[in-house]
Amino acid sequence: MNNLSWLQPQDSNEVSTEVQELQHEAREYLANSKSSNTKRAYGSDWKQFEEWCASHAFASLPAEPDTLVYYITMLGKTKKASTIKRKMATVSQRHETAGYKSPTKTPLVRGVWEGLQRKIGIKEEGREAIWLYELRQVIKELPHGKLIGVRNRALLVIGWAGALRRSELVGLHIEDISKTRDGLIIHLNQSKTDQKGEGHDVALPFGSNPLTCPVRSFEDWISAAGITEGPVFRRIDRHENVMGGLTAQSVRLIVKKCCEEVGLDPKRYGAHSLRSGFCSQAARAGKAEHQIMKQTRHKRSDSLQRYIKKANLFEDNAASGIGL
Structure with missing residues (x-):
């Protein structure tokens, strides 16, 4: 049974053509209720659960709490708490969509989940933030006079x-x-926290330092690359020909490589280091x-707190000024 089965009529002859069309449209809306990345993750998680259940002769839908x-x-034994939590959410969603009670809400599962979290910990291991002084170091090392350096700076x-x-x-x-x-004003048509496409406008003011000025870096790049429409950030071949748009994976690799060039451990940095770097620097x-959340589009302040807490560790610190 799939997660759209409750919209499937038992006998198409029992409903009118109009209702059948409405069912078809409703199924499309249900299919679009999650982002493509989320659907891929949920689909993979459910397949793994089904296969595990089958290998041990357990029913997967409905699944017993045990x-x-x-x-x-x-x-x-091998997964992080955040990964297990997502897999549990997948099982829960499948059951509820199919009309069954979710086993994740039973006292037994909740109790074991609490104990498991205490054992493996729930700390999220995120990427290191790129602070402003590090961003300047990275940009100074970019290949000057080359198109790839202009693009990477922007x-x-x-x-x-x-x-x-x-x-984004x-x-x-x-x-x-x-x-x-x-x-500059950037209009984001859709993002991770805006799947419905309401859109957000993000302002990028002129920077006081030409090296890290968003406006200058943007204008330098589109002028050098001759971009007048379409994707802003694009691939560049070894002959400096401007190609199609970058992929999300490419952004991650570019950030890691740029960090490595200035001696930063590439294993500790990634694309998210840019976002977390801004949050940390702004907090410090x-x-x-509320100002930071306006720029980052965070929906909840608790999502932002880990950056603020880390940035302010040395503020009014009890170990400071006591004669060490």
Whole structure:
């Protein structure tokens, strides 16, 4: 049974053509209720659960609470808490969509899940933040006079100043950017926290340092590359020909390589380092939480707190000024 089966009529002859058309449209809306990345992850998670259940002669739908307990106990040997939580959410969604009670909500599963989290920990291991001084170091080492250096500078600065996710960077088109007397305005048509396409406008003011000015870096890149429409950030071949748009994976690799060039451990940095770097730097500079959230588009303040806490570790620290 798939997660759209409840919209499938038992006998198409029992309903009118109009209702059948409405069912078809409703199924399309249900299919679009999650992002493509989320659907891929959920689909993979469910397939793994089905296969595990089959290999142990357990029913997967509906699954008994005991079955899920054994499954998450097995996962706890190798997986992080966040991964297990997502897999549990997949099982829960499948059951509820199919009209069954979710086993994840039973006291047994909740109790085992609590104990498992205590054992393996729930700390999220994110990428290191790229602070502003590190961003300047990276940009200084970019190959000057080469198109790839101009592109990478614009990619890094705009990604950092706009606190953009890699999917937002690769989805950025010239048509989404407008210039004003105060700087650039980027219109994000859709993002991780805006799957319905409401859109967000992100302002990038002129920078006081030409090296890290978002406006100058953007204008230098589109002028050098001759881009007048379509994707802003694009691939470049070894002959400096400008190709199609970058992929999200390409952004991750570019950030890692640029960090490695200045001696930063590439294993600790990635595309998210730009976004977390902005959050951390803004917090240390004393920017209010609501100001940071306006730029980052965070929906909840608790998602932002880990950056703020880390940035302020040395602020009013008890070990400072006591004669060490």
